[in-house]
Amino acid sequence: MAPDLLALSALSLEADSLRNGDPCYPLPSDSSKNAPNKAAAAERSRSDPSPVVGAAAAAAASSPLLSPRPTLMRLETVKSSECLEALMLSPSVRSTVSGGLFSPRIHSFEPHPMIGEAWEHLRRSIVYFRGNPVGTIAANDSVEEVLNYNQVFVRDFVPSALAFLMNGESDIVKNFLLKALRLQAWEKRIDNFTLGQGAMPASFKVLHDPVRRTDTMVADFGESAIGRVAPVDSGFWWIILLRAYTRSTGDHSLADMPDCQRGIKLILTLCLAEGFDTFPTLLCADGCCMVDRRMGIYGYPIEIQALFFMALRCAKTMLKQEAPGNKELLERIDKRLNALSYHMRNYFWLDHHQLNSIYRYKTEEYSHTAVNKFNVIPESIPDWVFDFMPMRGGYFIGNVSPARMDFRWFLLGNCVAILSSMATSEQAEAIMDLIEERWEDLVGEMPLKISYPAIEGHEWRIVTGFDPKNTRWSYHNGGSWPVLLWLLTAACVKTGRPQMARRAIEQAEQRLSLDGWPEYYDGKLGRYIGKQARKLQTWSIAGYLVAKMLLEDPTHLGMVSLDEDRNMKTLMTRSASWTV
Ligand code: GLC
DSSP: OOOOHHHHHTOHHHHHHHHTTOOOOOSSSOTTTTHHHHHHHHHHHHHOOOOOOOHHHHHHHTOTTTSSOOOOOTTSOOOOHHHHHHHHHSOSSOOOEETTEEOOOOOOSOOOHHHHHHHHHHHHTEEEETTEEEEEOSBOOSSSOOTTTTSEEHHHHHHHHHHHHHTTOOHHHHHHHHHHHHHHTSOOEETTEEOOTTOOOSEEEEEEETTTTEEEEEEESSSSSTTOOOOHHHHHHHHHHHHHHHHHHOOOHHHHSHHHHHHHHHHHHHHHOOOSOSSSSOOBOTTOSSSOSOSSOOBSOHHHHHHHHHHHHHHHHHSOTTSTTHHHHHHHHHHHHHHHHHHIIIIIEEEHHHHHHHHTOOOSOOSTTOSSTTOOOGGGSOHHHHHHOOSSOEEEOSEEETTEEEOOEEHHHHHHHHHHTOSOHHHHHHHHHHHHHTHHHHTTTSSOBSEESOOOHHHHHHHHSSOSTTOTTBTTBTOBOGGGHHHHHHHHHHTTOHHHHHHHHHHHHTTTTTTTOOSOEESTTSOEEOTTOOSSBHHHHHHHHHHHHHHHOGGGGGGTOOOOOGGGOOOOOHHHHHHO
């Protein structure tokens, strides 16, 4: 595979920086362009009596931008001292448009000392390509083996991007979105097989040649990844982030660009393609998302289904109605959204009532009248789920396919279901109730469990293939991931339960910085720093910042949340399934 580097170097983004002969990134973002806004924002924050406190202001108050020039990374282009000037003089607080409203910015509380520290770490993780910031590396750990943690992962960059957007720094996000789009255009091959055009990379890396003073890029679409699985989530996150950028900045020109419109369509072409499927859900290989190792999530994992749903809804808001072929495409999106929401809300949903009905299922039913449509054998229900299921609460289970229900809890999919409104408002409330009821299990001493419960013994051997990284209560197998804090917080804000998020954040604040911002924690309660966890893991840092900013300024929620579409309310009543 020979990446088209010549084509890449012709990108306007890079060309601009070369034309200007300025290898210096005017950090943070476009201070000059926004100079008029700065005065307006200052004026607003003086006069706005709203008690809502902007976390961006808090972050700025702890002076991340006034802190010493971020340590330059190995990969980035050397900067001149003028950059430091630009950094020091840049606006520490900028207006951010969120949900059409300007966020109030009032410094009325003492920010947590971790906020300043987190911003410093986040800035040090920035990766530059030809002088422009294009993303953040996965981890800045100098001790653990690097593997691919020195790359920019698409999914990992999402919380970084949100933090930057919430702080009014949109350039890095725009650059990232454009860069990922260029990479999508590469020819992607694994051995002799060519991947679909729409596939987005899991990660990319900037290679800096200090002698020739050139930067080049390599990307990984799964052909180098452990397990060789393509990241199905990357394209969805890209679409979701493009909408977040548009909502946050009010700048529609990026999403309207023909290249972006094409990028969206290529992703959709991949996942709306017709095949032999009998379900509207997306069939996936194991390890195709955040859980990127064999963990028995093959089939129809909840994480992908929720992201798919959200990406479809986000794409709908950005695709130009009048463009040729878009009318049909939008109709296909609508149809799929309807079918998907019906399927998910009915067949993936589990609460006490539903569990009881599955427990009493008859099997071997044939024809349309079948209640137990997928022929799930009640004996396959694991014992733990009967104790785990509270009387009040419910959740979307991990996977549903013929004769197989994976009852495990996965936080990411459930939170994205809330944010995208794939969950009805009742279901969203029930998910939050369940988290509240099962706090010890799902939050424990370090938020948050990626999945619950862990698989062990024979099951672990069969399902993971003896994976020593995914032993019980570690890593993807019941490990605790601080990055998930932002998703929980967003779900809490959406469902009006900020106190829950506050509690989880306070829990994290007791250890996260002291422990060096680990990637994940191990143990039933998340008490131990993960066996192979990287330190200074960027998304643990960014996830914390986003959680803080969301809580302090709930208007940011509009970037990552979509209201319920009432037309989609096609929930099958339970009695229907009982009486047929
Ligand atoms: C691990 C995680 C994956 C993440 C990557 C970089 O592989 O499983 O979700 O994107 O590390 O942090």
